Amino acid sequence: MKKTWASKKRLHKGWNMVLGKVSRLIVSASFLALLSSCNSLGIGGDSKSAAPTQPNGTAQIMPLAPANPSSNNPSIGTATTAQGTVAPVVQGACPQIFMRDQDAIFRTYAKGKKDDPQQIVFQASFGDYTRQCTLSDTNLTMTVVAQLRLITGPAGAPGSVTLPIRISVVDGDNVLYSEVTKFPTEIPQGATSAQVIFRKDGIKMPVGSGSLVRVNIGFDTQPAKSKKSS
Template structure:
C-alpha cells in the first residue's frame, strides 16, 4: 500500500515539474510574467533590523497633579490630575541615527476646583542607556478638557525622538522613559 501511494506522489510531482518547464510564459510556468523577471534581475539591498528600545513609565512621574495656589495636597483645591498608561513605539533607522516614534495613552481628570478648556501637560521623554542620557526633552502637550466633562482621554505622540545609531548610541540596555516633568522646566536637549 505504501509503495502505491509513494509512486502516485512521485508521478504527480514529476508531472507538475514537466508542466512548469513546458509553459510558454516568461516566468517559467508560474505565471510571473515580465515584471517578476525584471525584479529578479535587480540586486537586492540588504536590510539590517535595528534594535527598537522599549518604553517604560517613570513610576515617580506617571501621575501629575496641579493644585490652586496655596492648596498643595488639599483635595478641595485640586485643579486637575493627569496620568499616563500604556505606551508603545516604532523605530526607523539609517546608518547614523535611530528615530523613535513614542506614543502613549493618557487620562485627564478635573478636580474640585478644576477648570475646563485647554490644559498644558509637561511630558518628559528621556532615552537612557544605563546612566548615559542620550536624549531628553519636555513637551508641553495640550489637552482640551470639554466644559462640564469630568474627564477626558488623550493620546500623546512624539514622532521625532532621534539618537545615534552607531557607537555610543542604542544598545540592548537602552530604554525610553516617559513621565510628567515634576520640577521646574529645564532646558530641552536633543
C-alpha cells in the same frame, strides 16, 4: 443641581483613591482604535511588557515577515512611516520604554494648597504607551505614542491645560536625548474628564542603540534647577 451629601462623600472617597498608586491597566477604546489603525506608525503585531516593574505599559514593534528574505538584510519587513515613505522594520532594535510611578501623575492645585485632595484643579495620568523605530545609516529614530487621561478635581472646571511631558534616552550614565514637550490639550466644556493621545516623533539615538538603552517617559514634575554662580 446641588449635590447630595452621599454624592459628596463618594467624590471625596474617589479622590482619596485617585491619590494612591496609579493604575495603567485600563485601555480605552480610543487608544485601541489608534493602535489598530496605526499603519503610519508601523505599530501592531506581538507586544511585550516594557519592564517587569511596569506590567501595564506596552512597547511594541511590528514583526513583519521579510518580503525578500536575505542573510544580508537585517530588516524583517517594511512599514509606511508618518511621512508616507517605506522604511525597513528592524527586529529587536527598538529600545523599551520605562516609567517611574512618581512620573505617572500630574496634578495642579488651587491657591497653592499642594497635597490637599479638595484643592485639586485637575489631574492627568498616563494610560498605555507604545513606540516604533526606524533605522538609517546614522540614526535609530523613535516615535512614541501615549494615552493620557484627564479629570477635573473638586476645585477644577473644564478648560485648557498644558502638560509637561519629558522623554529621555539614557545609556548608563550617558544621556543620549532629553526633552520636555509642553503638550496643550483640554477637558471639553460640559465634561469632567477626557482621554487624549500624545505623540512625539523624531527621537534620535545612535545606530547600535537597543536593549541596553533605556527610554523614560513621564510628566516633568521637578522644579527648575537654579544656575550655580561662578
